[in-house]
Amino acid sequence: MAITSIMRDKIGIDKSLGTLTLSDTENANSIIKKGIRFINRNVNKRKTPVSNKEVQDILGYLFQVNARDVELHLGAEDVVSEDIYSFMKRFSDSQEEERKRYGELRKQFTYLANDMAKNHELSKDEIKKRTIWSQFTSTYREGKEMFVTVLITPPNALESSRNGAVFSYRGIEGLTFQISLDRLISFWVLVDTLREVGVIGDSETGDKFVLEFIHNGLPQVASLQKKHWGYRPVFDEFRGKNDYGNEVSVFTGLAPKAMREEYFKERKKADELVVKGFKRAYRTELNIKAMDDYAKGLGKSVATAFETKKNIPPKIQEAMAKSKFLGKGFKFVELDEDTDLEKYAIVEEYFLQVEDALPKVPIQSLRFRKLGKHRVGGLSVSGLFSPYFQSIAIDLRMFGSFVHEYAHAIDYLLTKGEIQSMSYEFTDILNMYEEGLSRKIHNISYYLTPTEVFARGYEVAFRAKYEELDTGLVPEVEAMRGDTAYKPFYQNEELYKAVIEFMGKYIN
Numbered sequence: 314m315a316i317t318s319i320m321r322d323k324i325g326i327d328k329s330l331g332t333l334t335l336s337d338t339e340n341a342n343s344i345i346k347k348g349i350r351f352i353n354r355n356v357n358k359r360k361t362p363v364s365n366k367e368v369q370d371i372l373g374y375l376f377q378v379n380a381r382d383v384e385l386h387l388g389a390e391d392v393v394s395e396d397i398y399s400f401m402k403r404f405s406d407s408q409e410e411e412r413k414r415y416g417e418l419r420k421q422f423t424y425l426a427n428d429m430a431k432n433h434e435l436s437k438d439e440i441k442k443r444t445i446w447s448q449f450t451s452t453y454r455e456g457k458e459m460f461v462t463v464l465i466t467p468p469n470a471l472e473s474s475r476n477g478a479v480f481s482y483r484g485i486e487g488l489t490f491q492i493s494l495d496r497l498i499s500f501w502v503l504v505d506t507l508r509e510v511g512v513i514g515d516s517e518t519g520d521k522f523v524l525e526f527i528h529n530g531l532p533q534v535a536s537l538q539k540k541h542w543g544y545r546p547v548f549d550e551f552r553g554k555n556d557y558g559n560e561v562s563v564f565t566g567l568a569p570k571a572m573r574e575e576y577f578k579e580r581k582k583a584d585e586l587v588v589k590g591f592k593r594a595y596r597t598e599l600n601i602k603a604m605d606d607y608a609k610g611l612g613k614s615v616a617t618a619f620e621t622k623k624n625i626p627p628k629i630q631e632a633m634a635k636s637k638f639l640g641k642g643f644k645f646v647e648l649d650e651d652t653d654l655e656k657y658a659i660v661e662e663y664f665l666q667v668e669d670a671l672p673k674v675p676i677q678s679l680r681f682r683k684l685g686k687h688r689v690g691g692l693s694v695s696g697l698f699s700p701y702f703q704s705i706a707i708d709l710r711m712f713g714s715f716v717h718e719y720a721h722a723i724d725y726l727l728t729k730g731e732i733q734s735m736s737y738e739f740t741d742i743l744n745m746y747e748e749g750l751s752r753k754i755h756n757i758s759y760y761l762t763p764t765e766v767f768a769r770g771y772e773v774a775f776r777a778k779y780e781e782l783d784t785g786l787v788p789e790v791e792a793m794r795g796d797t798a799y800k801p802f803y804q805n806e807e808l809y810k811a812v813i814e815f816m817g818k819y820i821n
Contacts (some may be wrong), residue, residue, distance in 0.1 A: 341523070341587035345503065345530035348591065353499040357468060363498055364697035368445065368465065370592045375528070376451040376461055385447050391701045402600055408624040414737060419758035445494070461488050469497040492531075500527065510737045512590035521548060522583030551576045552807040589741055598742040604735070618684060625650050637661040638679050641668055645678040652681060660712050663784045670779060670821050671719060674726040678704040700725045716787035720771035723819050724764050733819075734763035742770060742815060751803030773802045773809070 335344060373380030445465040450458050504527065507513045513520055551563035551572055551810050561567045562574045602612050625633075629648050636646040638661065648657065660681075684694055684706060696714030698721035705718045724733045727742040733739065736753055776790050793799040802809050 314632045314656050339588060341526040341584040341737055342529045344587060344591055345526050348503055349496075349499050349667050351503045353495060354807070356495045356498050356502070357557075363494060367498060367501045368494075371497055371504060372447065374504050374524070375500070376449070377451055377453040377524070378451050383447050385445055387445055388442050459488055461490060464489070464491045465497055466491065468493055491740070496752055500531075503527070503530075506594060507590050510590045510593040512586050515586055517639065518548075518550065518579050518784055519583045519586060522580050523587060526583070526587060537795065548576070584804075589744075591742040592744050593737045596743055600735055600740070602741070604732075604763060604765075615697055615699065615706075616705040618681060618682065618697055619678065619699050619704050620645055620699060624649065629654075632657065638664060642673045643676050643679045647678060647680040647682070649682045649709070656709060658683065660709065660715075663786045666713070666782065667716065667786055670775070671716075672723060672727060672819055672821060674719075674722045675703070676705060676722050676726065677702060680704065680706045681709045682706060683710070684708040689734075698722055698725075713785055713788055716775055717768045717772055720819075721764055722766035724767045727819070732764070734767035739763065739767065739815065742766070742808065742811050744809065745805055746770075746801045748770075749805050749808065751797055751800075754797055769799055770802065770812040771816050771819065773799060777813050778820055 329788065335347065339347075351818070360379060366380075368385060369380040369383045372378075372383045390628050426676075444467070447463045449461055451461050452458055461548055509524065513523055548563065551568070552562065553569070553572060554568055555561045555569055560568075563572050568576075625648070629650055629652055632652070632654055633646050633648055636643075638646050641664075684697060685708070694714075695708045695711035696718040698704070698718045699706075700721075703722075703726060705715075705722060707715055707718065727733065734743075743761070743763060743766055747761055750757065750760060759765065772787050775787055776793065802812055
């Protein structure tokens with residue numbers, strides 16, 4: 314799947330290079346690794362230069378420090394020079410222990426300089442001039458203060474076999490962490506995307522697991538994997554005493570069974586959330602296209618349904634002026650010139666039964682008219698909602714779609730500038746709905762339009778709360794259970810619970 318919105322919004326390119334292929338058996342670790350490779354293929358196509366804030370944000374996240382405390386410097390001549398003392402100035406030269414630490418760091422920086430110099434595309438001096446570096450203290454690993462030196466090399470400045478991978482050196486002083494700029498920015502795009510789709514920020518414990526998955530996705534050199542760089546963040550909640558009274562963590566293998574079970578339970582929840590996050594990002598692509606097609610289908614072909622007719626008889630005009638719909642979210646009500654007023658009065662009473670259950674939305678007009686000639690998605694309709702006119706049209710001969718059309722109004726008009734069915738939370742429902750929808754259904758793309766799934770889901774949730782309500786404005790439960798378009802909600806218990814929970818805030 315080509316997640317174009319990530320490429321467009323996060324990197325600033327219009328078309329992605331390559332695709333991201335995911336199987337049903339993927340877990341968080343494998344998805345993140347694939348996602349990073351996919352993003353990395355596109356980073357070099359971005360038109361805007363990398364900002365310091367991007368670099369600071371991702372380093373702050375990876376090492377769990379305040380991004381504002383990450384000072385960036387360009388030009389690493391001092392870092393790899395022999396005069397390491399003047400560069401560091403962290404300890405007194407008179408202290409023997411600190412001299413040992415300086416010596417250790419000098420070895421690390423010398424090793425780093427030699428490593429970068431193996432590349433023949435750039436000279437050693439040029440690489441040093443273009444290298445970004447930063448130093449800060451982190452308590453990310455083992456809960457202890459660790460002095461971190463980060464060197465960010467230019468893209469392709471490393472050995473080809475390394476392919477921009479992380480190189481880390483564990484010394485007495487702390488950690489020296491080296492990665493190419495394009496790889497680092499790929500992680501920033503990933504983290505920003507996961508934060509936007511609700512994966513990061515879901516819960517404190519969940520966030521720690523996601524951070525662990527992301528560290529697992531760092532493109533490490535195989536020979537140093539897990540040797541120098543600590544993957545696992547400190548989980549205070551998974552630390553305690555064993556049967557012998559000894560302090561243990563869940564990672565030691567000596568942890569109590571209950572602690573290990575709780576750890577893997579929370580880990581599984583975080584894993585599933587990452588998988589959902591990528592599906593949410595991809596679903597956005599489908600939603601944008603589906604809603605565009607939906608809007609085109611509601612174009613000129615339905616415009617006449619929202620135009621006030623001329624020569625309406627005085628008797629009908631009087632009924633319109635006294636309509637029980639007025640002042641209850643509807644600003645104008647229109648009736649056909651040959652409206653059956655007795656039948657219309659029944660619909661009014663039905664509305665009064667459900668009025669308190671429906672949230673108030675600013676609907677411009679409600680029009681009752683024959684809609685036989687109007688088609689949406691290739692299907693004849695008994696009701697219409699127009700986002701452009703912000704209005705509902707209902708065929709009085711088949712008024713059971715009233716709540717369905719009202720749900721469209723909730724979707725588009727409840728919150729100004731937002732469409733509820735385009736939210737990332739709703740994409741989880743869309744994905745489950747699509748899995749359960751019959752592939753034999755005619756014009757399946759129409760049925761998968763977010764606003765249509767939203768309206769059907771709303772009807773299902775409405776009936777779940779008001780199953781015994783005697784109203785003709787929404788189908789009975791048995792009728793929906795037998796309808797192909799509604800079956801996914803009733804055949805998947807998880808989806809059924811999810812849509813009822815999601816729609817709860819839209820049903821009084």
